[in-house]
Amino acid sequence: MFRPALAALFLFATPLQAEVPRIAVDIAPVYGLVEQVLGDLGRPDLVIRPGALPHDFALRPSQAAVLEQADLVIWVGPGLTPWLEDSLETLAGDADQLRLLEVEGTRLLEMREGANFAGHEDAAEHEGEGEGEPDSGSINPHAWLDPENARIWLLAIADALADADPRNARTYLDNAEAAANDLGALVAEVDAQLAPVRDARFVVLHDAYHYFEDRFGLQAIGAIADGEATPPGAARIMELLEGMADGDVACLFYEPQSDINLAYAVLETGLPTASLDPLGMSLLPEPDFYTALIRDMADTALDCLSES
Ligand SMILES: [Zn+2]
Known part of the structure; x- marks a missing residue:
């Protein structure tokens, strides 16, 4: 029935x-x-x-x-x-x-x-x-x-x-x-927080932060590698060092996930370094994870870029 x-x-x-x-x-x-x-x-x-x-x-x-x-x-x-x-x-x-x-409406930037x-x-x-x-x-x-x-x-x-x-x-x-x-x-x-370091020059491991930089008025001067899993060749390192020779580089950002962080050692610059994590690997259990990720990146960037 x-x-x-x-x-x-x-x-x-x-x-x-x-x-x-x-x-x-x-x-x-x-x-x-x-x-x-x-x-x-x-x-x-x-x-x-x-x-x-x-x-x-x-x-x-x-x-x-x-x-x-x-x-x-x-x-x-x-x-x-x-x-x-x-x-x-x-x-x-x-x-x-x-x-x-x-x-639709996503802001896309080039590599x-x-x-x-x-x-x-x-x-x-x-x-x-x-x-x-x-x-x-x-x-x-x-x-x-x-x-x-x-x-x-x-x-x-x-x-x-x-x-x-x-x-x-x-x-x-x-x-x-x-x-x-x-x-x-x-x-x-975050925009107000990063205002004091807007002119700071810095180098990144690979071009992972273009969107973050662009939104908050920062700009990396170069990247040590083409990708997070692609170790740089000698020619690229030389080119990067030439670019850095203009001086005033405040910080080198590496990525906690990547094996090629060691490549930074060859730069032998003695500059401050910091782990800038685009994926938030240490933050995942937190509620409002996405917000925590952006805050963590802003805090890290501000710290390292303010050092010199
Ligand atoms: Zn990437």
Whole structure:
């Protein structure tokens, strides 16, 4: 016997949480944003654990399982993790995807090339899905380090979650709007905090911070390596040292994940160094992880750039 009233009762007696889709995310900063949108309704599954190098990564069986179980995959995009595109096709072919670099309105910057970023002082800007397709090979994929991109992504994440789980749509949108407002305040705060070191010159390990620099008016003068897993050759080191010979370099930033930090030793500059962590590997358990990541980077940058 069909009893619609009882069926309806069961439907609404089911906790909303049971309906929340399984979400896989690529890196910890994206985990932090998705977690804020989910609020109390659940937690995403993180594929690339803090401490691993996203550009250069081998999927373990447990991480493959996360992708297989996902209803929705939220990731930066193949520009950051080219290997993930094939894995998604094989393991998560039925899952929906949100590629954050392709979200409309995302501010995209180019990868600066050469040890001294020569000729890329005013790198061309692109808008996500704007007129004409920018050459994806030249796009700097570390776009999460601009909190204004993160604000736009929060709303895109809420939309994607609402599509997958319409009953909680209102909650996702409310959570995203609250988090986006907090980020607006954070940008103003960090902008004021970093004002005293705006003219400081510094060198980075690889071009991971372009978005952070650009948002807060800082500018690296060069990078020791092309990528976080690509040790520099002698010619590049020479070129970098020549660029630094103009003097007044306040700080060298290295990355906790990278094996090529040792390459800094060959510079033998005696300059202050600091670990500037674009992925927040030591911060992940913190609530409001994304905000903690930006604050941690700002504090580290201010400390080291103020030293000389
Ligand atoms: Zn990188």
